[in-house]
Amino acid sequence: MPYQKQTIMKIKQTIAVIGATGNMGSAISKSLSKGNYKLLLCANEQDKVQTLVQQIKLQNSSADVEAVDCSTEASWEADIIILALPYEAEKEVAEKIREMANQKIVISIANPLNSSYNGLVTAADTSAAEELQKLLPNSKVIKAFNTTFAADFTTPVIDGKQVDAFVAGNDEDALQTVSELVTTAGFNPIVAGNLSVSRTLESMQLLLIQLGIKYNYNWLAGWKILHH
Amino acid sequence: MYDLFFSKFNEKVSLTSEEEATIKAYLTPKKLRKKQYLLQEGDPCKHIAFVSKGVLREYSVDENGNEHIFQFAPEGWTISDLYSFLTGEAASYNIDAIEDAELVLISKSANEELLKVSPKYETYTRLQLTGAYLAMQKRITSLISLPLDERYTNFISLYPEIVQRVPQHMIASFMGLKPETLSRVRKKIAANK
Numbered sequence: 001m002p003y004q005k006q007t008i009m010k011i012k013q014t015i016a017v018i019g020a021t022g023n024m025g026s027a028i029s030k031s032l033s034k035g036n037y038k039l040l041l042c043a044n045e046q047d048k049v050q051t052l053v054q055q056i057k058l059q060n061s062s063a064d065v066e067a068v069d070c071s072t073e074a075s076w077e078a079d080i081i082i083l084a085l086p087y088e089a090e091k092e093v094a095e096k097i098r099e100m101a102n103q104k105i106v107i108s109i110a111n112p113l114n115s116s117y118n119g120l121v122t123a124a125d126t127s128a129a130e131e132l133q134k135l136l137p138n139s140k141v142i143k144a145f146n147t148t149f150a151a152d153f154t155t156p157v158i159d160g161k162q163v164d165a166f167v168a169g170n171d172e173d174a175l176q177t178v179s180e181l182v183t184t185a186g187f188n189p190i191v192a193g194n195l196s197v198s199r200t201l202e203s204m205q206l207l208l209i210q211l212g213i214k215y216n217y218n219w220l221a222g223w224k225i226l227h228h
Numbered sequence: 229m230y231d232l233f234f235s236k237f238n239e240k241v242s243l244t245s246e247e248e249a250t251i252k253a254y255l256t257p258k259k260l261r262k263k264q265y266l267l268q269e270g271d272p273c274k275h276i277a278f279v280s281k282g283v284l285r286e287y288s289v290d291e292n293g294n295e296h297i298f299q300f301a302p303e304g305w306t307i308s309d310l311y312s313f314l315t316g317e318a319a320s321y322n323i324d325a326i327e328d329a330e331l332v333l334i335s336k337s338a339n340e341e342l343l344k345v346s347p348k349y350e351t352y353t354r355l356q357l358t359g360a361y362l363a364m365q366k367r368i369t370s371l372i373s374l375p376l377d378e379r380y381t382n383f384i385s386l387y388p389e390i391v392q393r394v395p396q397h398m399i400a401s402f403m404g405l406k407p408e409t410l411s412r413v414r415k416k417i418a419a420n421k
Contacts, residue, residue, distance in 0.1 A: 010268040077259040099229070103256040103338060138253045173337070 008180075012064065014038045015181075016078035016084060018071045018093055021048040024109055027153035028145060028185070030056055033063040035184035040074040041067050061086030075100035080107065080177065082145075087112035087121065087128045094135035097124045106175045107181075108132045108198070109145040111205045117213065120206055122199075125161060129168065129198035142169035142178045143198040147205050151220045156186030163222035164188045166204075168197040190225065229257050233332045234281045236304050240355045241348045251346060254338040260325040262361075266307075267323040273312035275333040282329025283393055287401070297402040300326075300390050306356060308407050326394050358373045371404060376413045377420075378401060 015032060019025045020041035029041055030199060033056045043049045047069040056065050068074040075081050075097040083090055087110040097106075108129040112122045122128060129143040144167045148156075156163050165187035169175050173192050182189035204223065212221055233255070234248055243251070256275070260266055266284065267273050277284065279301045286307055287297040300322060301307035312319035313336060334342070342349040363386075370379050383403060384391055391399065400410040 009271045011265050011271050076257055077261075079258075100257055102252075102336060103254065103333075 006067045008036070012036050013079045013177075014040065014077055015080045015082060016040045016042060016068070016071070016074035018042045018074065018097070019085060019089070021045060021052055021063050022084055022086075023150040023202045024145065025082075026052055027150040028082060028084055028109070029065070031057070031153045031185040032181060033060055033065050035181070037064070037184075039063070039065040040072045040077060041065065042069070042071045047093055072096050074098055075104070078104065080105045080181070081139075082107040082109065083132070084109055086110060087131075090128070090132055092137060094132060098139075102134055104139055105171075105177060106132065106141050107144050107178060109143075110201050111146050111209075113151075113206060113209070117209055120202060122202070124199070127196070127198035127202050128219055129195055129202075133195060140169065140171040140174040141195060142167060142171075142174050143195065143201055144168075144178050144182060145185075146198075146201055147208070147223050149219045149221065151218075152187075152222050154186060155220060158220060158222055162186075162188045162222050164190050164224050165191050166192040166197075166201050166223070168192045168195055168201060170194050187203055229280065229330070230255065230332060232304055234276050236278075241351045243348060247346065247348060251342060251349060254334065254342050255334060256285070256333040256338070258331045258333050259288055260263045260329040260331060262325050262328050265322060265324045266331070267309060267312075267321065268319060269322050270318050272316050273309040273319045275335050276306060276308040276310075276313060276339065277301070277323070278332040278333055278334075279303055279307065280330040282327040283390065284323055284325050284329060284331075285394075285398065288321050288413055295398075296404070297398055300387055300394065300398075300402065302387065302390060302393070306360075310360075310414055326398070376405070377417050378402075380410070380417060392407050401402055 015037050017025055017029050017039060020029050021043040029039055032037055039124060040048050041052060046069055053065055053067050055065050071093055081101055081104055083093060085093060090110060110119050110128040112128040114121050129141055133141040147166050148163060152163050165182045167175055167178050167189055179189035208221060230252060266277055281303060284301040284307050285297050285301040287295045289295055295302045299307060307323055309319040309321045370382055396410060397407045
């Protein structure tokens with residue numbers, strides 16, 4: 001199913017980024033602040049969130065971004081929720097936001113790597129995204145931004161090629177909406193399939209991390225499908 | 229969060245707690261800040277909004293930039309651009325919050341699913357639409373046939389608390405009047421009391 005660019009909506013969608021001060025969270029927040037979005041940034045350390053908000057506004061004075069100290073409150077206000085958290089932290093946050101995330105898009109970026117980076121902690125018949133969907137049964141969980149490193153957000157074109165970013169999920173509208181986010185972030189969105197395709201996407205990133213360590217890609221690497 | 233929604237629902241169709249849980253799974257809780265849009269003209273209307281807290285308004289903007297308010301929605305009211313919601317075509321109205329608001333949204337897909345899985349939701353929807361149609365009929369009759377002071381009195385009885393909560397120029401816009409005209413009508417009513 002190819003991603004089709006739709007007419008851009010006038011309305012500003014509200015995105016809550018939970019775990020905004022981590023490597024991925026801040027990279028995602030900075031890049032999405034360029035788009036027509038209102039960003040609500042959440043993290044445990046308030047001073048770090050405030051610093052990030054200042055940084056974003058310094059780079060782009062028209063950015064609509066603010067710190068919100070409660071993930072439940074931010075999720076209530078949000079149309080889209082990004083969990084920029086490690087896999088281990090998702091369960092606790094999912095409990096907090098479950099009610100507010102009802103029927104909303106929740107983006108899972110996590111790769112469930114083990115501590116030595118040589119395997120995944122999830123069983124072969126599931127994925128971080130599918131586990132999150134079980135925790136948030138009435139939300140539209142979408143896998144995205146798990147195959148892109150934080151550094152790729154500042155350099156989404158590597159060696160002259162725009163990095164592909166894979167998106168997986170079970171809801172057509174949600175896949176479209178998230179593909180638009182991916183485009184705003186500067187990547188080429190590819191809808192890979194339903195949520196169970198996350199197993200492959202998470203394994204792909206395990207491979208890329210292992211190769212990155214072996215061949216010293218310096219965390220600036222990505223996937224690109226070559227086709228005619 | 230859903231208390232007012234279900235108490236209004238139960239006034240029309242009474243639900244068991246299981247039926248309530250089934251419906252709840254399809255609802256989207258949403259907070260909106262004062263002046264924030266729920267819908268902008270030109271976008272498709274993707275939700276029906278029930279107001280749990282705050283006041284929303286629905287309006288069009290003419291070529292001179294004047295706002296024409298079609299509906300206010302305080303607590304317990306429902307608001308949407310129904311034509312756009314049903315057809316998927318671009319909305320002709322804007323909807324925004326006059327006060328900070330808490331909403332219960334029903335998306336197009338949730339609405340379609342609910343109509344399939346819950347006969348009581350279908351009944352509720354029918355009653356809602358009938359009510360909206362009757363209200364619209366009243367509003368049109370009032371606009372085309374009643375004297376201004378009576379229209380204003382009707383407005384106050386329809387939206388008793390709105391008068392205190394929204395600026396006068398918005399009430400004038402809802403009634404299709406210039407603010408000066410509304411002010412004259414209010415003086416006249418006050419003098420006759």
